[in-house]
Amino acid sequence: MLRTLLIDVGKALYLFSGLMGLAAILTWMERKQSALMQDRVGANRARIFGLRLLGLPHIITDAVKLLTKEDFVPAGVPTWLHALAPWVTLTVACLPAAAIPFGHVLPWGGQAIELQLMDMQVGLVYALAIASMAIYGVILAGWVTRNKWAVLGSLRAAAQLIGFGVVLGISLIGPVLLYGTLNLQEMVHWQDTTVLHGWLPRWGIFFQPLAFLVFLTVGIAETKRIPFDLPEGESEIIGYFLEYSGMKFGAFFLADFIETVVVAMLTVTVFLGGWSVPYLSADQGGFVWPWGAHTAVPPAGVALLQMAAFWVKVFAVCWLLLLIRWTLPRFRIDQAVRLGWQYLLPLSVLNTFGTAAVLLIVGQ
Amino acid sequence: MPGQFKKVRRPPDNWWVRSYLPAILQGLWITARHFFRNLFIFTAHRFGLLRHVRAGVVYQWPEDPRPVAPRYRGRHRLLKRPDGTPRCVACYMCETICPAECIHIIPQEVPDPFIEKAPKAFYIDLSKCIFCGYCVEACPEDAIRMDVFDFRLAGYDRFQMVLDMETLLNSEPSVPDK
Numbered sequence: 037m038l039r040t041l042l043i044d045v046g047k048a049l050y051l052f053s054g055l056m057g058l059a060a061i062l063t064w065m066e067r068k069q070s071a072l073m074q075d076r077v078g079a080n081r082a083r084i085f086g087l088r089l090l091g092l093p094h095i096i097t098d099a100v101k102l103l104t105k106e107d108f109v110p111a112g113v114p115t116w117l118h119a120l121a122p123w124v125t126l127t128v129a130c131l132p133a134a135a136i137p138f139g140h141v142l143p144w145g146g147q148a149i150e151l152q153l154m155d156m157q158v159g160l161v162y163a164l165a166i167a168s169m170a171i172y173g174v175i176l177a178g179w180v181t182r183n184k185w186a187v188l189g190s191l192r193a194a195a196q197l198i199g200f201g202v203v204l205g206i207s208l209i210g211p212v213l214l215y216g217t218l219n220l221q222e223m224v225h226w227q228d229t230t231v232l233h234g235w236l237p238r239w240g241i242f243f244q245p246l247a248f249l250v251f252l253t254v255g256i257a258e259t260k261r262i263p264f265d266l267p268e269g270e271s272e273i274i275g276y277f278l279e280y281s282g283m284k285f286g287a288f289f290l291a292d293f294i295e296t297v298v299v300a301m302l303t304v305t306v307f308l309g310g311w312s313v314p315y316l317s318a319d320q321g322g323f324v325w326p327w328g329a330h331t332a333v334p335p336a337g338v339a340l341l342q343m344a345a346f347w348v349k350v351f352a353v354c355w356l357l358l359l360i361r362w363t364l365p366r367f368r369i370d371q372a373v374r375l376g377w378q379y380l381l382p383l384s385v386l387n388t389f390g391t392a393a394v395l396l397i398v399g400q
Numbered sequence: 401m402p403g404q405f406k407k408v409r410r411p412p413d414n415w416w417v418r419s420y421l422p423a424i425l426q427g428l429w430i431t432a433r434h435f436f437r438n439l440f441i442f443t444a445h446r447f448g449l450l451r452h453v454r455a456g457v458v459y460q461w462p463e464d465p466r467p468v469a470p471r472y473r474g475r476h477r478l479l480k481r482p483d484g485t486p487r488c489v490a491c492y493m494c495e496t497i498c499p500a501e502c503i504h505i506i507p508q509e510v511p512d513p514f515i516e517k518a519p520k521a522f523y524i525d526l527s528k529c530i531f532c533g534y535c536v537e538a539c540p541e542d543a544i545r546m547d548v549f550d551f552r553l554a555g556y557d558r559f560q561m562v563l564d565m566e567t568l569l570n571s572e573p574s575v576p577d578k
Contacts, residue, residue, distance in 0.1 A: 072438040073431045075456040363431045364424065 047153055048134075054347065055133050059293040060095050062354060066293075067091065069355070070362045102286035110181055110279050117180045122280065122287035125173030129291040129298065131166045135159035136301045137221040139311045139343040140228075140318060143335050151311070151343065152221055159220035160208065163302060167258060168201045170295070174260075174267060174276050177288070181279035189275035192369050193260065193267030199376035200257040200264075207250040207384040210391040211240050211306050224310030229317075234326040237314040240307040246387045248307045250380050255299035256357060257372070259292055263364040264372055268292075300353035304346065308353070311346040468549040470575050473533050475548040476524050478568040486569055487543035490517040494535035494544060502528035503535060522568060526553055527561035549574035 064079075068091060071078030082093040109118050136159075139151030156162055171194060178190025212218060215226045223240075231238045241248045257264035268275035277288045304310055315323050322332040333341065367375065416422060441455035459466040468474070479487045490507035508520035535544050548571045555561045 069435060071456075072442070073435045075434060075438060076458050077456055077460065359428055359432055359435070363427045 043149055044153075047149075047151070051133055051136075051138060051153055052130070054138070055130060055294060055297055058297045058347075058350065058354065059290060062293045062296060062358070063098060063290075064092055064095050065354070066358055066361075067094065069358050073359070073362050099286070102283045105282040107282040107284065108279070110183070113181055113279075117176070118279075119284065121173050121177035121180060122277075122284045122291075123173075124176060125170065125291045126287045126294070128166060128169045128173060129294040132163040132298050133301060135163045135220055136298075136305055137224055137310055138346050139339060140224075142339045142343075150221075151339070155221060156219065158218045160212065160218045160223075160306070163220070163298075164205055164208070167204070167295075167298070168197075170258070170291075171197045171201075173291075177280065178276035178278075183279050185274045186276050186278040189267055189269075189273075189278065193276055195369065196257060196264060196266055196372055196376070197260075199373050200254045200380075203250065203376055203380045203384055204254045204258060206381065206388060207247050207254060208306060209388045210244050210247040210384075213388070213391050213395055214240070214243055220305050220310070224305060224312055227309040228312035230315065230326070234315075234324065237309055237312070239309040244307065244387070244391070246383065247391075248303075250384050250387070251307070252303060253380060254376075255303060256360060257376070259295040259299055259357070261292055261296065261357075262361045263366050265366055266369050266372055269366065296354060296357055297350065300350045300357060303353050304349040308349050310349075311342040313341050313345045316341060468574065472549055473531055473546045474574065475526070475550050475553065475571070476529075476535070476544055476546050476563070476568060477548050477571040477573060478522060478565065479543050479545065480569060486519060486522075486565070487541050488519050488522065488539075489515060489541055489543070490519045491540065493538040493540060497534045497538045499532060499534065500528045500530045502526070502530075519565060522565040524563045524568065525561060526563060527555075527558055545573070547573045547575055 068078040070076075078091055079094045080088055080091040082088070082091070082097045084093045084096075087093075109115055134153040135156060137152040141148040142151055143149075154162075174193045174197070175190045178186040178188075178193070211223070215223045217223060217226070227237070227239050229238045230236060231242075236242060260267045265275075266273070268277070277285055280288060315325055316333070316338060317324050318335070318338050320330070321335075322330060322338075324330055438455045441450055441453055444450040444453075445455060481487055488505075490505050492505060495501075495503040495505050502525040504521075504523040504525075505519050506521040507517045510518045531546070533546055536546055553561070
């Protein structure tokens with residue numbers, strides 16, 4: 037009993053620290069990657085004991101700055117409601133990660149530890165349901181601060197997130213039909229093999245490219261970042277967290293990065309084979325190369341490789357999301373809503389029917 | 401003239417162009433190319449390689465001072481005669497032409513009959529100066545030039561922004577005198 041509890045706490049700590057650590061690193065990556073993309077150097081002035089460490093101390097200076105800034109609450113606003121909004125946003129942003137499998141099993145003391153926080157049959161539905169709740173914190177933030185511009189920002193957010201939330205669900209029906217399960221761990225198991233005589237990993241992206249494209253687009257919209265940052269638009273159109281300062285603002289900002297990581301995790305799990313390492317098979321006890329060779333890997337090594345592969349893939353998708361964020365301009369609200377309802381929704385419905393038809397034909 | 405125009409045919413974009421995907425991919429390709437090029441060169445710089453190739457276009461001021469063109473119009477400087485006295489004859493040309501009224505000269509008599517006057521004090525208020533260079537143009541004696549390329553002109557109060565004659569006379573030019 038105690039052992040199970042300790043294992044669960046350990047897994048939660050591992051996943052949470054991975055999530056938060058990656059989100060914190062993304063704040064650094066956002067600066068450095070955009071700098072490199074724009075032929076600049078990027079933030080490099082903060083230093084610890086004279087060490088600049090490629091600008092990494094800026095993560096700490098950001099936190100210190102946000103914690104020591106004035107925590108402004110507008111007059112006539114209930115303080116507890118004002119404080120509630122960022123924490124709702126932050127909590128809801130973290131929760132979907134609980135359903136994500138970050139590895140298969142880890143052999144530990146003669147026992148196999150399932151590397152997933154919550155092994156649910158409806159893991160995907162849970163993740164999407166929690167992700168759709170992100171709108172509550174956003175609406176609360178705009179509405180409670182009694183500021184017209186903040187309310188307009190929340191309305192834009194509501195229009196965008198509801199429209200794209202529908203597409204988010206429907207775009208994943210194709211993969212779900214293909215895998216025949218809503219269980220995220222089983223989805224990864226389906227992908228943890230190869231096709232084309234062992235050459236190509238059986239990843240969802242190769243079977244559902246359209247769903248991948250639509251899901252990635254909608255995922256970016258759900259993170260409320262450029263090119264879909266209409267709810268925020270810090271520099272011009274002013275968003276829902278207008279009346280927030282200090283760490284409360286920081287919570288909203290961090291929530292965006294956490295959502296980026298969570299969207300990357302979902303993308304990796306559904307489309308990029310999750311924790312599976314190409315050509316690595318746990319049953320065969322090592323790598324089975326397409327040309328017939330075999331490299332033995334001990335079971336613990338297999339588990340660690342798979343855990344590492346998950347983070348490597350998540351990191352790569354985060355890099356892609358940042359690349360998109362620093363390349364594309366922002367949509368107008370009517371363009372974003374039209375894109376969601378008039379193009380992405382029919383496309384995802386089409387993909388669902390197409391997948392179903394193909395599966396029906398192949399199944400017969 | 402009526403009837404004399406050429407109608408340019410604008411074929412409607414096909415669905416592939418209107419999906420924005422080719423443009424987006426092109427943009428991502430460009431930014432990704434810059435990213436990897438700069439990442440490679442910065443990493444090479446860390447190991448002391450490819451020093452002659454610049455990564456990025458930024459000057460890491462103040463460690464890496466930005467080169468200044470010789471024609472740059474910098475801070476003022478007063479020139480001296482060979483005997484060390486100021487070349488300025490306190491003719492008020494610069495003070496008169498100055499649109500910002502930042503030059504203030506107090507003249508004095510000099511014993512030398514071939515020199516009209518000399519400044520007793522010469523102040524330039526840099527907080528008012530607009531760096532137009534009219535004073536240099538107006539000077540009949542080539543006594544003032546703007547070739548001190550120090551652009552870190554900052555002070556804790558307005559009085560620190562006023563240069564006196566001693567500072568002006570003892571400033572070194574950033575490019576050698578012709």
